[in-house]
Amino acid sequence: MRRIVEHPILKAKTARTVKFYFEDKELEALEGETIAAALIANGIDVFGESEHGRPRGFFCAIGKCSSCLMVVDGEPNVRVCITLVKEGMRVQRQLGRSDVV
C-alpha cells in the first residue's frame, strides 16, 4: 500500500472504503478519491498503452494531459485523474485510442 498514514500537517479525510474492479481484480479505494489515486494507492501505475504499445500512466493529475485515459464501466477515454471512484466501478486499461472516440 502506498497510503500516507502519518503526516505532520494532514489528517486523512475519511476511512470509508468502496470496492471497485481493476481488470476483474477487486480493489479497495477511499470514498472521495479519484480513480487514479485509488489505482496508484493499490500499486498500479500503468493505466494503458499508447497506439504504439508504450505504457501510459498518470502525468498531470488535473485533466489536462490526457495521459490517464482508461475504460471505465465500458466507456473509453475517461480521464481517471479527475473522475471519482465509485462502488462497483469497473476500470480497465485502455489500449490505443480504443474503439470509440
Added chain:
Amino acid sequence: MMKTQLLVVGGGPAGLCGAIEASRYGVETLIVDEGVELGGQLVKQTHKFFGHEGFFASVRGFEIARRLKNQLNHHVKVMLQTTVVGIYEDVVVLYNREKDRTFEVQADYILLATGASERFIQFENNHLPGVYGAGAVQTLMNQFMVLPGKRFLMVGSGNIGLIVSYQLLQAGAEVAAIVEIADRVGGYDVHLRKIKRFGVPVLLRHTIKKALGEEKVTGAVVVQVDEKFRPIGGTEREFAVDVICIAAGLTPSVELAAMANVKIEYVPELGGFVPYRDQNMRTNVENIFIAGDLAGIEEATTAMIEGRIAGLTVAQSIVGTDLSREIEALQNELVEFRSGPFSEKVRKGLSRFFPQRTVEFSRQPQTDKGPVGKLRPIIECYENIPCNPCQTSCPAGAIEVPGNINSLPRIDYEKCTGCGICVSKCPGLAIFMVQENVEPGFDLVVIPYEMVPLPEKDERVIALDREGKEVCEAQVVKVLRFPDMTNLIYLKVPAGYSERVRNFRTLKRGNVLVCRCEEVTLEEVERAIELGFTDYEELRRYLRVGMGMCGGRTCRSTVLSILSQKLGKSPGELLKGRFRPPVMPVKFESILRGETNED
C-alpha cells in the same frame, strides 16, 4: 438555458476571489470548475504562504482555500467536475462529467481563471509511468494522501520544485536529488534552505537525460550541461528512483480565451502565450476578464489580488457603484508585491501591456547578532521576497520589515522577549533561536520543525547543520507545539555549536533491523555506508550483516537496496559487482567524492 450575470471559469484562488468580490455586491455568479473540489491548486498546498496578513500570509494553502470558500455568499452557484467545452458569441457550453450532460449558459460577463498546465520536457523514455508533473505528485500526496513512490528525482529548482521536494520529505519519501539546468536555483532561498537542511543535494547545471525502466520508472540518468545547456558526454550519473518529478515551469491555459476572441500574445516572461489585458484585468473583449496564472505565471497571492480586481470591476459595471478607490488600492498592492527582484521578469512582461511602477525597499541585511547569552531569534532570511509575517506576528513589536514588504527583516533585541512566536510563524522556516551557555558547556538552539515523528522531551537526537550534515549529538529539552503544526524543538547542544546546528534527525530507527540473525540495524548500515563502506562484501565483513544462519537470504536484497539508495546506483549494477569482484581496487573516498562533488 441558464442565465448568470457573471460566469467564472476556474475555482482556484483567482476565480474564487473574483467571485467573492462580485457576489459581495450582489452579482449573480456561477463558478465552473473541472476538479472535484473548489480551491484549484490551493487544496494541495500544505506550506504556509508568504506575503502579508491581508492575503493570508503564514496560512497553509488548503486552509486558504477553505476560508475563501466560506466567503462566497448565496449569490454564487458552483458546478464542479464541469468543463467549459466552448465559448460562442452568445452562449457558453458546459459539460458535466458526473451527470454526463451538457448545459448552455448565457453570461453577461465572463472571468476566465483557467490557470496553467505543467510544462513537459524532452528526454528519453519520458512517456514512462512514474514520470509525473510536480503538481500531480502534489495532488496525490497532499489531496489524496497517496505516495506514488519511495524515492524521487526532482527536475527543476523553481519554487514548485523546492516546495514539492520539501513536502515529499514531510510525507516520508526520499528525494535523491534536485537537478537544475541553470547555474542557480530558481526558487526562493528560504525554500532551498529548508530542503538542504535535510541533506537533499541540488545539482546545478544538470539535467535529466533518460528515464530507466520498461513498464515503469526504475531509475534516471542525469547529465551535466555546459553554458549552452548542451549535455557534456561522460558526465552521466544514474539514480535509482521510482518517480521522476518534473517541475520545469507552467504554461498559461489560453484555449478558452483564444476561443472567445481575446487577443493572445507571446510574452515569454509571463510564461508563453498570454491573453492581452489591461490594469483592471479586462481583455480586448469588453465583457471578458482574466486573472491568475492565465494572465501570467506568478504566485497565488498575486492571483488572488488580480481576481479581486476583476471581480470588483465587473461588479462596478453591473451594479453601477463607484468602486474605483478599492480597485486602485488593490492595484497598488500589486505594485508593491511586484517590486522585488523576483518579479523583475513579470514586470518586464507586463510592461508590454501597460507601464510598470515599483516602490522602494531596503536591501540592508541585519548585521547585529544580538547579545550573547540571551535567548533570541536569528533571522536567516537574506532575499528580498514579498513577505512580512515575522513583523506582524511579533507581540513585542521587535521585528521590522522597514518601508515595504520586500525589505529584509530586522530585529530589535532590546524589545524581544524570546517567546518564539516569530519562529513558528515564518513561512520560510528561516528564523531560529539561540542562547549561549544555557548551562555550563551547553548552548540552546530552537528549531522550527514540521516533520513526523516529533521527538520527545529528553530524547537524544543527531544535530544537523544547514547542509544536513551531522555535527554532534543533541538533547531535546522542550517541545513547543503550535496548532498550525510548525512546532518548536529546543535542543541542548555542546557549547559553540549554536551557530551551526539548524536541524536534527531522530534516532528512532535504532530499532529497525536489517539483518535478523546478527541483529544489525538500519542505522548501523547507513552509518557504515557514510563511513565509506560502499560494497556489499565490505559491509558484510564490517557489520557481519548477512553472515548469520540464514546465509543472507533475508537481508541481502535489503542491504543492496539501501546501498543503491545511498549511492545512486541501480541494484542491477551493485549485483553485478557481487558476482564479479572489482578488477582494480577503488578507494571509498573516490567513490564518495563521485557522489557528492557537484552539490
